[in-house]
Amino acid sequence: MELNQLYDAILAGKMEQAIEITREAIYQGVAPQEIINEYMIKAMGEIGQRFQDGKAFVPQLLMSARAMKGALELLKPLLQGAASVTIGKVVIGTVKGDLHDIGKNLVASMFEGCGFEVINIGIDVPAEKFVEAVKEHNADILCISALLTTTMTYMEVVIEALKAAGIREQVKVMVGGAPVNESFAVQIGADGYSDNANSAVAKAKELIGV
Numbered sequence: 001m002e003l004n005q006l007y008d009a010i011l012a013g014k015m016e017q018a019i020e021i022t023r024e025a026i027y028q029g030v031a032p033q034e035i036i037n038e039y040m041i042k043a044m045g046e047i048g049q050r051f052q053d054g055k056a057f058v059p060q061l062l063m064s065a066r067a068m069k070g071a072l073e074l075l076k077p078l079l080q081g082a083a084s085v086t087i088g089k090v091v092i093g094t095v096k097g098d099l100h101d102i103g104k105n106l107v108a109s110m111f112e113g114c115g116f117e118v119i120n121i122g123i124d125v126p127a128e129k130f131v132e133a134v135k136e137h138n139a140d141i142l143c144i145s146a147l148l149t150t151t152m153t154y155m156e157v158v159i160e161a162l163k164a165a166g167i168r169e170q171v172k173v174m175v176g177g178a179p180v181n182e183s184f185a186v187q188i189g190a191d192g193y194s195d196n197a198n199s200a201v202a203k204a205k206e207l208i209g210v
């Protein structure tokens with residue numbers, strides 16, 4: 001079994017093949033992090049680049065996303081850590097107007113695996129829904145995801161809505177997604193930023209002091 005075939009399968013949008021190779025890799029004891037970071041995310045990066053260069057189109061993006069999601073499902077249970085107590089509550093969602101959820105779900109799985117309780121409120125989430133979820137679940141951390149330059153500005157709208165609701169000080173806000181960076185995070189008044197799921201958890205722990 002060649003793990004590069006997983007990269008190829010995701011790039012070609014072949015879900016069954018991606019699942020099969022992932023199953024085999026798990027069986028052979030390859031670390032889930034390696035499978036995700038070295039093959040899956042790289043394939044999604046490549047399809048994104050092809051899309052940008054006009055060499056791939058939306059249906060191909062969808063097929064690749066479907067293949068990655070299918071294979072990721074197998075890895076999810078393996079990302080669960082041994083933690084028996086919850087170390088914090090995280091509400092996570094993708095902003096209004098934005099339908100990208102692969103990265104968000106990966107961040108959510110990583111948090112779960114590291115012992116956080118995660119409330120995943122989905123995609124295309126309006127500010128009021130973020131506020132409601134933080135209130136309802138008394139969240140320690142709010143994670144906001146955006147993958148489009150046109151939707152990332154909405155993250156500030158969410159932070160303003162938290163302020164208007166009087167709960168901004170009760171929750172740490174983390175932002176992320178491909179177009180987001182540290183200086184943007186600072187500019188909109190977020191507490192933390194990370195460009196990947198692993199360091200997102202480390203940053204969250206730092207923010208809530210666990």
Ligand code: B12
Nearest residue numbers: 048052099100101102103143145148149176177178196197
């Ligand atoms: C898959 C994909 C799609 C799929 C999404 C399927 C799904 N269910 O998610 C579909 C086909 C639906 C899609 C649609 C569109 N897409 Co699209 N898509 C992508 C693609 C190829 C991959 C995204 C992905 O899943 N990456 C893999 C994951 C693991 O990485 P990630 O999302 O970045 O997440 C990681 C980090 O960013 C971080 N992170 C993410 N969220 C958060 C949150 C927090 C709090 C933290 C701390 C960290 C964090 O951790 C994650 C894990 O490590 C990207 C290209 C790219 N390279 O990003 C384009 C891309 C994002 N799409 C793009 C575009 C233009 C579109 C469309 C407008 C296309 C169209 N003309 O219709 C639509 C918009 C739909 C909408 N309203 O949202 C552009 C955006 C350009 C821009 N600058 O705004 C990109 C960059 C492609 C390109 N190069 O042009 N897309």
